[in-house]
Amino acid sequence: MESNFYEASNFDISRERKHDTSMPSRHYHNGYEIFYLVSGDISYFIEDKSYQVVGGVLLIIGMNEIHKLVNASGESFERITLLFQEEFLQDLFPYNNSFDVLASFSSGKNFMRLTGQEQSFVEKLFDKMIHESVKQQPGSEFYLKTLLFELLIFIYRKTESLPAEEQSGGNPIHKKIFEIVDHLNRHYDQRQTIQDVSGKFFISPSYFCKMFRENTGFTFTEYLNNVRVKEARQLLIGSTMKISDIAERVGFESMTHFGRIFKEMTGLSPLKYRQTYKLETV
Incomplete structure (x- = not known):
């Protein structure tokens, strides 16, 4: 099967909501890629491994690793893709024998599920990178390198702490759970309970909770x-x-519940979040 080669940018980051990918089904490039699914559910293939990816999952793809994205459901998904060359970091953070921040990309641990707090952390880093890339203010290139290095250290530490069952890859999400996730991504705006959803997919509530979490x-x-x-x-x-x-x-179902959950996940009230990020995008 043919694979397409693309020359990687020195540094490029984009955030898009879409229904399909503009890249050919199988491709590789001479740079490092960090793929983060903000929302939705897709399938992703990296070399001989396949992953069912849901919102909050981060993938890392090394140089010349063949990969492709498949959106079988046809529903919209939102993703952040960051691509960079090794040379982008070298002048600001020269490598040494004691620590190689890019070692994660050759560890075989491509797949990372992030907790709610970790998602908030990496999404803020991505947002800052996108802002700097667009605005191109004095010192932007150095700030981008600093933000990228911070993200790479997070990824390095995350891969070091991954449990054994997540290190081998290969369909981390059970097919039935993937169907349930797809249902939630489409119908999050409706009332959803464990009893209703487990009944819809013919699973007992207790087994459903256990399997969903695992x-x-x-x-x-x-x-x-x-x-x-x-x-x-x-x-x-x-x-x-x-x-x-x-x-x-x-x-x-209530403003009180919304405000409490929103602040727990973002650290800000909905009003403060709007005021803060509306100003940043001007």
């Missing part, structure tokens, strides 16, 4: 809240909707 790294409630808050964040920044309307739009 396969996604989240409880059912954590995952659903994660999807809802990410959608709310986009609406807070990209629309003029009232916060109470946004809460209802993404599936929260």
